[in-house]
Amino acid sequence: MGVLEQTKTKKVFFGADNDALVRIIILNILVTAVLFFIRSIYQLSDIDLSRFQSDVAAWFVLPADTGKLITRPWTVITFMFSHIDIWSLIANMLWLWAFGFIIQSLFGSRKLAPIYIYGGLAGALVYVLCSNVIPSLAPGVSNMALAGANACVMSIAVAATVAAPGYRIFPMLNGGIPLWILTLIYAVINFAGTSFGNPAAYGAELAGAAMGFLFVNRLDRGQDMGRWMNNVYDWFFDLFNPDKEPKPDSARRNIFYDTHGKPPYKKKPNLNQQRIDEILDKINQTGYRSLSSDEKEILQRASEEDL
Template sequence: MMRISDTVKHLIIINALMFIGTLAIGNGNLFYEWFAMYFPQNDAFKPWQIITHMFMHGGAMHILFNMFALWMFGSPVEQVLGSKRFLFLYISAGLGAVLLQVGFYYFQYLPDYNSLLESGLSSDSIKQMLSTNEVIAGVSNSQVVLLKDIYSAFNASMVGASGCIMGVMAAFGMMNPNAELMMIFLPIPIKAKYFIPGIIILDLISGLTGQSFFSPSNTAYMAHVGGALTGFLIMWYWKKNQFNRNRWN
């Protein structure tokens, strides 16, 4: 059995403690309100959520799958990179996940939001209706349609270590391109150099179309893509500079 590396072990412990705290304190809501990542235009957003959401999970299966993947891919990656570079990769992938997912939300939000402003609604009234899901008097049907279009983005929240882990998986694939991997429901060995890009492509398609393949429909698919892309770029840079202080192999 593969030995768990130190940083991976500590990350799993932190995630487990945060999950226990979520269940034990505030009837399951308080930690979520404090530490989940909310859309920046929403009053529920706080700057620390950019980091804390990486250690939050939405349910037992969510954290179990993520921590299993962290152990399976993270330990061999940390053994090569060392604890400091592994942690840098992990947190950077989580930040890349936030950046792409929130950017995608803004891409959905801003055009209709600007149209609502141009139609005569104030920013305060728009925020009030999006926050309460109640339409104020005098709002036209066309404005209601635009409000419905941006309601999901405005009220979106994000939790989980998936973006971080996708970055770690990208690193694992670059280090071990011929390692054979299998899905639980598809027990066919596939080399990492095909398996991991395939997962990323499916996430990208899901994010753009809303078509879910393996994950729940409320998954932040673009966060997966952002995490994987960040992990790939970091590893590409380190590999390119393998003969200087940035080397990873």
């Protein structure tokens, strides 16, 4: 199998190392499955489903009422993974897979989760503000709540489109369909599917879109808004990782190993399967653009020799 085919295989299949897209989808499915399981117990027990909303679902979704939100601050995060409707879950996960795959291909898996979370947080903030500030919505704020990954997926969709405006899908169809057309179709479907009884949700989705644009814009300017999230994630899981490698001694490396000036020979990297696998893992984590010239040369040689 050629190295280019291996790269595609690692990105497509579930279970790839450090695949944030898979983990986010699984988390959405697990949280929603728990909610549906509890609701089925209420139904089998002939308990009024309105009690399920107040007893269980209300502790996962984002309340518009600031008084309730203060007592349930965790819902600012949990609502992003909680779906009350099965069709909403399926639609969001399909769109998340489509746009999230593009983000991981461009930037690696470490940018996807921050975009997802930032989009959800921006949506939550605007949703609560709209619900409490707009006069026509304020009277019913006590019964309003936001659930689902709509704002998060919207953020990822816009981020992917801004990052790669020339990206085309289905290249077999007359050269491919521009990504912005797919994003426009998604936006129309998403807004059409939003409940008219909860108009503040439109503001949440627009806020998610704005956050996706802002994230990529700052990234192009050299500012990674998600770096602190990845650092916290690494720090936490390294606490339970006995195989964590120590950080290299940069001072020693600079003194004894770094050289300045052009050597009288050209260094040719070794070509072996283990090295190729390491490079493919690096692409999966941080994207192709993070590779050094030597690593790119190894991939090129491997593809030519069909290693």
